[in-house]
Amino acid sequence: MTKNILIAGFGGQGVLFTGKFLAYAALLENKQLSWLPSYGPEMRGGTCNCSVIISDDPIGSPIVTEPDILIAMNRPSLDKFEAAVVPGGEIYVDSSLVDRKVERTDIKVHYVPSTQLSTEKGFDGIANMILLGSVIAGSGVVEQKDIPAAMSKVVSAKHKDLYDFNIKAIELGYEYN
């Protein structure tokens, strides 16, 4: 099985970090994987996206053009990539930043007000991890049990406080689903 995941948002929202977390979780599960960032000026504030492919088989092109899962963290990302999602695919939307509904009717849509939740529940700046929790719960693209180990790969052991902070944000999104 192969899952093509496209994560898109503004630079600074944690698009690449979210992808990195999924990549490490897949590595722990002994899956084949690729992680490809957009590396242009978008890193510094424009729109930014990241292709992650997780598969049981060797991966061909690492560029996701037809995602099974789209994680849209802002309106321009949804506008740009909604049409590209494969029929039967899934879209996860940060509904506190995206002011419209998904138009497609042949895909499963999850609206998660992750930015609003992050402010209300004390997770300022990591709305991406709340949305990611929802993705993991809704799609099963990586297993829940691998969340702690994957987190320890992306957050340095020196920052135990950040580790807990991120784990709790994922849990919040996981429960929201």
Place this chain on the structure above:
Amino acid sequence: MAQKVLMKGNEAIAEAAISCGCRHYFGYPITPQTEVAAYMAKRMPKIGGTFLQAESEIAAVNMVIGASAAGIRVMTSSSSPGISLKSEGISYMAGCDLPALIVNVQRGGPGLGGIQPSQSDYFQATRGGGHGDYHLIVLAPASVQEMAQLTVQGFDLADKYRMPVMLLADGTMGQMMEPVELAESTAEKVEKPWALTGTGMKRPHNIVNSLSLTPDELESWNGERYKRYAVIEKEETRYEEYLCDDADIIVVGFGIAARVAKNAVDAARAAGIKAGMFRPITLWPFPKEALHKRAATAKEFISVELSMGQMIEDVELAIRCERPVSLCSRVGGMIPSPAEVLASIKAAAARTGGNA
């Protein structure tokens, strides 16, 4: 088996270089290869190596010449415009018979171009780039694992044949992360009796030099070099074939283009078209004999490249124009999609009377 780690292609190059004994890196930052330099800057001081950010690409390549002449493993890396600047030094290295690894993580050109991936330095890499009669061994990785592997092999080949080797990657290969297993060099250490290490008053002076004002002497140097090149063409040609045995249509591509082509070949097979993929791993020497063999059974070839059509000339030469060759390409930082390559395959299949 070593444990798999997740790394960017650029980081894998740097770590692989360190693992096989490279302790000297000279460079100048440029997107999309800057992670190589950043990694070296972090690691080299901790292991007693030298990282030096030179004042320019030209300075960096001349530092590589100096370190290589002293007999040590040395590398530099850059992206397209920076490689143009280094080309004078690369020609001097070829003329002095100096081993080194030069990494080009290509971006769109010409001129300052863009920062997105490209393969439009194929001619520059395989035909020289600098002046004079010379070749580089040109290695084209198509995964992060190969970024590491071919870095190690590149150093080994450079030492074995006393010549500069180029790792020709692109922005995608440099920026993407994949699991990689780092392995150390297994090649025998090559003695370098020619190196400038000090005579200790026990031997005559060694001279590393590319200048000769005596034509017959300079001719003999060139002749000797080309004898080595002939051995390399025979012994060191590398390629990968995917579903080529019964293929009517063969897609030829290297690096990221081969990854995209593989998806398209799978899709074509699913649609009932007998397609295959041929991936040169050495661009010089180009695997011409292996590709020519395929011309006996395949009906058409497609060259997939991120250039206006450069490798296609080697494909045509390799198969001696016995079959039609078409081009499927995007440039300027664009990458052909699997759907675009599939459309090319279907068009070729229609021309040759296969399913479409």
